[in-house]
Amino acid sequence: MISTNRTLSGSSQSPRSPSSQPPYLSVSVSDPVKLGNGVQAYISYRVITKTNFPEYQGPEKIVIRRYSDFIWLRDRLFEKYKGIFIPPLPEKSAVEKFRFSAEFIEMRRQALDIFVNRIASHHALQQSEDLRTFLQADEETMERLRAHETSIFKKKPADLMQMFKDVQSKVSDVVLGKEKPVEESDPEYEKLKHYIFELENHLAEAQKHAYRLVKRHRELGQSLSDFGKAVKLLGACEGNSLGRAFSELGAKSETLSVKLQKEAHQLLMNFEEPLKDYVRAVQSVKATITERANAFRRQCELTETIKLKEINLNKLSLIRSDKVGEAEMEYNELKAESEEATRLFESIVRLMNEELVHFQERKTLDMGIAFNEFARGQARLANGIADAWRSLLPKLEACSSS
Amino acid sequence: MMGSENEGFEEAHLYASREEMENLVLDDPLNNNGNDNNNNNNSNSSINGKSYSAYRSAMSSLSDTHHPLSSPILVTSAESDPLLSPPRFRDLRNPNAPESSYIEPPAYSDVIFCPFEGNNVSDINGVESPSRNSDFSGRFSPSSSSSSSSSEYLKITVSNPQKEQENSNSIVPGGNTYVTYLISTRTNISDFGGSEFGVRRRFRDVVTLSDRLSESYRGLFIPPRPDKSVVESQVMQKQEFVEQRRVALEKYLRRLAAHPMIRRSDELKVFLQVQGKLPLPTTTDVASRMLDGAVKLPKQLMGESTVLAPHEVVQPAKGGRDLLRLFKELKQSMANDWIGSKPAVVEEDKEFLEKKERVNDLELQLSNASQQAEALVKAQQDMGETLGELGLAFIKLTKFENEEAVFNSQRVRATDMKGFATAAVKASRFYRELNAQTVKHLDMLHEYLGLMLAVHNAFTDRSSALLTVQTLLSDLSSLESKAEKLEAASSKIFGGDKSRVRKIDELKDTIRVTEDAKNVAIREYERIKENNRTELERLDRERKADFLTMLKGFVLNQVGYAEKISNVWTKVAEETSGYEKESS
Secondary structure: OOOOOOOOOOOOOOOOOOOOOOOOEEEEEEEEEEEOOHHHOEEEEEEEEEEOOOOOOOOEEEEEEEHHHHHHHHHHHHHHOOOOOOOOOOOOOOOHHHOOOHHHHHHHHHHHHHHHHHHHOOOOHHHOHHHHHHHHOOHHHHHHHHHHHHOOOOOOHHHHHHHHHHHHHHHHHHHHOOOOOOOOOOHHHHHHHHHHHHHHHHHHHHHHHHHHHHHHHHHHHHHHHHHHHHHHHHHHHHOHHHHHHHHHHHHHHHHHHHHHHHHHHHHHHHHHHHHHHHHHHHHHHHHHHHHHHHHHHHHHHHHHHHHHHHHHHHHHHHOOOOOHHHHHHHHHHHHHHHHHHHHHHHHHHHHHHHHHHHHHHHHHHHHHHHHHHHHHHHHHHHHHHHHHHHHHHHHHHHHHHO | OOOOHHHHHHHHHHHOOOHHHHHOOOOOOOOOHHHHHHHHHHOOOOOOOOOOOOOOHHHOOOOOOOOOOOOOOOOOHHHHOOOOOOOOOOOOOOOOOOOOOOOOOOOHHHOOOHHHHHHHHHHHOOOOOOOOOOOHHHOOOOOHHHOOOOOOOEEEEEEEEEEEEOOOOOOOOOOOEEEEEEEEEEEOOHHHOOOEEEEEEEHHHHHHHHHHHHHHOOOOOOOOOOOOOOOOHHHHHOHHHHHHHHHHHHHHHHHHHHOOOHHHOHHHHHHHHOOOOOOOOOOOOHHHHHHHHHHHHHHHHOOOOOOOOHHHHOOOOOOOOOHHHHHHHHHHHHHHHHHOOOOOOOOOOHHHHHHHHHHHHHHHHHHHHHHHHHHHHHHHHHHHHHHHHHHHHHHHHHHHHHHHOOOHHHHHHHHHHHHHHHHHHHHHHHHHHHHHHHHHHHHHHHHHHHHHHHHHHHHHHHHHHHHHHHHHHHHHHHHHHHHHHHHHHHHHOOOOOHHHHHHHHHHHHHHHHHHHHHHHHHHHHHHHHHHHHHHHHHHHHHHHHHHHHHHHHHHHHHHHHHHHHHHHHHHHHHHOHHHOOOOO
């Protein structure tokens, strides 16, 4: 739960706000509850909002949301805020077996909490109307919106048309033998793209090993437990001081097994998850890169199209055709579109540059925290192990002298 | 002298088993290490107030073990790392000998390797530790705590396998090759009449030795010899197989040398000393024995040579040539079991029966513990490996971020990553070292498990000797009753019955010889019983000492490495303490 104190660009204190208290928007995702039956079972979460933003209905609001609601929010933000790295969501599907395991649910809850808080603390995203809807709307409204989104025709007609045109132009490009789609020729941007793609690979590998390490902790814990039991039995068989020594050893071993399981969990939540989160964040950046590429291409296409239209218009006006009016209208429309596309593209570029700075800073922080947690956990574990075994030594000495 | 992590850092290059690591130039982030420990003491680190032990990584002579359960190959790190001063062999009795400069609880990482490492290292350096006449793997010997005042040792080494030709006229040209090994002995035991000598022996000779020992020392817990391997001759020649066998032979001979009675045996002496062909009678295979026995059988059935000579009696019927005797004893054992008739002599030693139960129980638990020990070792190994891989992944990330850095935050992150990665790689190495040592310690469980076979054999010696006695007794009683009957019948005839009288005389002879045989058999049985008893005592005594040593070694090892690993991570925690989450 992070309360934000980021300055809101361009927002002013509404005359309604009673005090000079700095604006805050703080959200928490908690209390997962399993609802429904059988195949349709799902988990719902309680989302609590505390805020003094004027646009919100009140200082506090509690709603119930499920995972697909979060997806809805993410998708809406992704459409509206191009250029901004939308905070990533935890993965959609999980192996059926684990979907309702306590660990999985907790991991997801944590990730969702972080997701919403990142949105709430982003100077632009926190202004989103969709966010307000998400945080405040009643369940039925949310359900309606969600259903609408997930319908096959979730794209608006205009978008569908655009998709059509894209396909058309791609096909015609191929047919006409035009080369690959237009791309920016900014070398720094190229470097960035390369960096992002490479980074994902490196991080994915690190995350894979981190996950394995969690497993190893569990396995070591298990084997310590089994070993402890076996040694205790051996001790019972031996009897005398030797038997006692064995029994003590076995008991210690079992104690340590518990410690290892605990540490495995810590590792999972405080190191492996942040790493996974990092991977997802990079994927979000990739999505933005794609958006930028799309915007760039659209801008180029429109520019091309305008040129053609201009030529056509001139031709028509020269021959004083009665189609001039229509053509002129089309031309003006396209001009507006083109300007819009250029604006969009430029805003994406600008936003991305801003976002990148924050992204790198944030990730350094996140990783720093993760390393710190890891190190503390490991040190704690190692100390626990050393203490446990050390306490046995005087007893062993006593045994051998008896 | 504070062992510094600088040493350890160089070690990272020495022992890196991956080329990636060796290619990396990791500039040392641990420059201030000399001051670090002091700083640590002063700071109120909530994380770790324990001792910061001196880093003595050189004992990682075993970090190159590829298979945790194979005998670790000793790397003489003593020679390879000049930074380390000699006495690394620390006396277990003196764990507080201050190597670390802190008065904190004793840093066990200084002491970890003492009993075994010290042993091996001193062997390498040619310093003999007198009371230890065998290496760890052959340890069924008087433990140091109860070592006698004598300083005798018998040190055997097996080396130098060589292929040799069998020079018989075989039809296949260049056929039968076999491998011989050089058996070198160093001893100060006077009986040997020499202090250093060597002979060449082949595996078959070892089998002969083992068989002869089993015969001569019935009732003792004779260490079992390495298995004959039923593999193709091609495999026999392979380096790996030969090396495995060499190691197994060495272990076996050292165990023999560690046995208080067997080490003085003629058989062993002869095996170790006599040049050329081994002058011990070889064992004939089962088929030939049965054949010999079959030849003798008709005569026996006819009544000739039915008498059991005393010298035969001291060996069990099974495995011999006397089929008739075999049948008789079999009949006797069936009588014991089924018909329930109580034979004259019975295993009445309750104490022995209880001990036998205990031994069986012990074997069961040992087997279980041995299995779990193996699983534990594997888990430790995996942990180390995965940690290492994680570290490497971050090292790659570090390089990557540094190369591609546009923002300063990236460089900061790269530095953090490097600190983390280095620590992970170090910790990984510690796990692997820890594991190599764990294997050595817990190996004692496997050792004693292997010994159970010897115990069973000794018990079998006893029961077969008993069976021989019982058979002879019932023989005797039936002979005597026969004699009685004859005498009664002959006394009815006045003047005596010449043929009957003759028969009676013959019978009386037979009875006398059988009586002698019976006495010998009883003596043998008693002897074996006594052997069993003393051996059981010895087993209990030595097992207790050995297991306690094992436990201590295991625990010390764990403590030592846990401390080292803790230090590594504590450092990282401090370096990244700026990021520490405020508790929410």
